[in-house]
Amino acid sequence: MRTLMNTYNRLPVSFTHGDGAWLFDADGKRYLDALAGIGVCSLGHAHPAVTKAISEQAGKLLHTSNIYRIDLQEKLGDALAGVSRMESMFFGNSGAEANEAAIKIARLYGHHEKRVDIPTIIVLDGAFHGRTMATLTATGNRKIQAGFEPLVTGFVRAPFNDMAAINTIAHNNPNIVAVLLEPLQGEGGVRSPAADYLTRLRALCDQHGWLLMLDEVQSGNGRTGSYFNYLQHGLLPDVVTTAKGLGNGMPIGVCMARGKAAQAMHPGNHGTTFGGNPLACAVGLTVVETIVQEQLAQRAATLGERIRDNFRTALNKDVVKEIRGQGMMIGIELHRPCAELVSKALHDGLLINVTAGSVVRLLPPLIFSDEQADILCDKLSRLINAEHQT
Numbered sequence: 001m002r003t004l005m006n007t008y009n010r011l012p013v014s015f016t017h018g019d020g021a022w023l024f025d026a027d028g029k030r031y032l033d034a035l036a037g038i039g040v041c042s043l044g045h046a047h048p049a050v051t052k053a054i055s056e057q058a059g060k061l062l063h064t065s066n067i068y069r070i071d072l073q074e075k076l077g078d079a080l081a082g083v084s085r086m087e088s089m090f091f092g093n094s095g096a097e098a099n100e101a102a103i104k105i106a107r108l109y110g111h112h113e114k115r116v117d118i119p120t121i122i123v124l125d126g127a128f129h130g131r132t133m134a135t136l137t138a139t140g141n142r143k144i145q146a147g148f149e150p151l152v153t154g155f156v157r158a159p160f161n162d163m164a165a166i167n168t169i170a171h172n173n174p175n176i177v178a179v180l181l182e183p184l185q186g187e188g189g190v191r192s193p194a195a196d197y198l199t200r201l202r203a204l205c206d207q208h209g210w211l212l213m214l215d216e217v218q219s220g221n222g223r224t225g226s227y228f229n230y231l232q233h234g235l236l237p238d239v240v241t242t243a244k245g246l247g248n249g250m251p252i253g254v255c256m257a258r259g260k261a262a263q264a265m266h267p268g269n270h271g272t273t274f275g276g277n278p279l280a281c282a283v284g285l286t287v288v289e290t291i292v293q294e295q296l297a298q299r300a301a302t303l304g305e306r307i308r309d310n311f312r313t314a315l316n317k318d319v320v321k322e323i324r325g326q327g328m329m330i331g332i333e334l335h336r337p338c339a340e341l342v343s344k345a346l347h348d349g350l351l352i353n354v355t356a357g358s359v360v361r362l363l364p365p366l367i368f369s370d371e372q373a374d375i376l377c378d379k380l381s382r383l384i385n386a387e388h389q390t
């Protein structure tokens with residue numbers, strides 16, 4: 001620990017192995033994983049198809065370079081085009097890198113298509129887009145930005161779920177070229193905007209020639225009940241980013257685009273050494289195929305609803321402000337801060353997260369069984385109800 005940079009207040013546990021939705025520590029204690037590495041291991045731990053893809057590809061070829069064609073990258077691009085209806089992909093290694101690519105696309109589009117001098121992107125309060133300088137600037141949380149000034153220019157912030165505010169910006173700022181947002185905020189407290197917000201935003205983007213750029217780093221890959229969340233809104237964005245669940249633990253991220261946004265990049269504009277290497281793409285391809293073949297997005301929709309219903313019945317109404325989310329992205333907002341629930345749950349053999357101070361965030365693997373869902377509801381309801389009995 002002494003040799004690790006002081007970036008995390010780590011919980012006092014280290015896992016030795018996993019099996020599906022269970023994790024085990026060195027003493028053999030087992031933990032029900034209702035967080036999946038913060039929305040990453042959607043197929044659970046040690047999924048046989050993922051293990052096979054990694055070991056087979058590791059025996060063949062790990063890395064070449066993006067200066068050569070990479071067959072598996074092209075295959076993963078095709079598979080993602082099929083599930084996203086996007087046309088063109090740039091592969092990186094993380095969500096932040098995928099968002100960096102999106103921001104760079106918006107700037108190229110702004111300079112070359114819209115011919116504005118200071119291409120500017122609208123971002124939202126409560127957003128989380130990553131920890132690089134540009135993505136932490138886009139993030140709507142002062143705590144994440146503090147100390148890292150000067151921030152990157154070229155962003156304006158609007159309140160969450162407020163179309164009137166976006167209209168005002170449209171009226172006053174001729175430099176806007178894009179809007180970047182999560183269709184369902186994760187880190188910001190599992191918050192969805194009004195049902196018609198995204199369609200209204202799509203119409204406004206069309207009216208002004210702005211790019212609609214959706215960050216589905218957390219909400220993508222089946223988690224919210226469709227392969228990508230926007231597919232439930234009957235619209236297509238211009239740019240979509242995803243990462244987390246795409247690799248099930250293998251670092252991979254992708255920025256996907258269509259139309260004019262897909263034509264913004266040219267050789268020399270952007271690049272990466274590791275992004276989209278054969279190993280990462282072999283795993284990504286297996287993950288996409290497994291999510292589609294095993295209909296895990298549909299499973300996420302029904303199981304997520306069942307979990308929310310169970311909590312609605314089990315949780316004390318005086319304690320809980322709101323139970324919300326979509327699919328297996330679940331938020332339970334309490335009336336008061338509840339960070340201490342994380343260690344209490346850990347002690348009880350359950351892995352959860354608390355975000356935005358008072359929101360219990362659950363991102364269980366999509367392969368969760370009904371029985372595991374019941375264990376989760378049971379353990380967590382007892383903890384939450386007991387916590388606030390006083």
Ligand code: PLP
Nearest residue numbers: 094095096128129130186217218
């Ligand atoms: N965007 C969203 C919506 C996220 O939830 C995250 C990570 O939590 C990121 C971007 C950043 O992804 P990464 O940590 O892989 O850079």
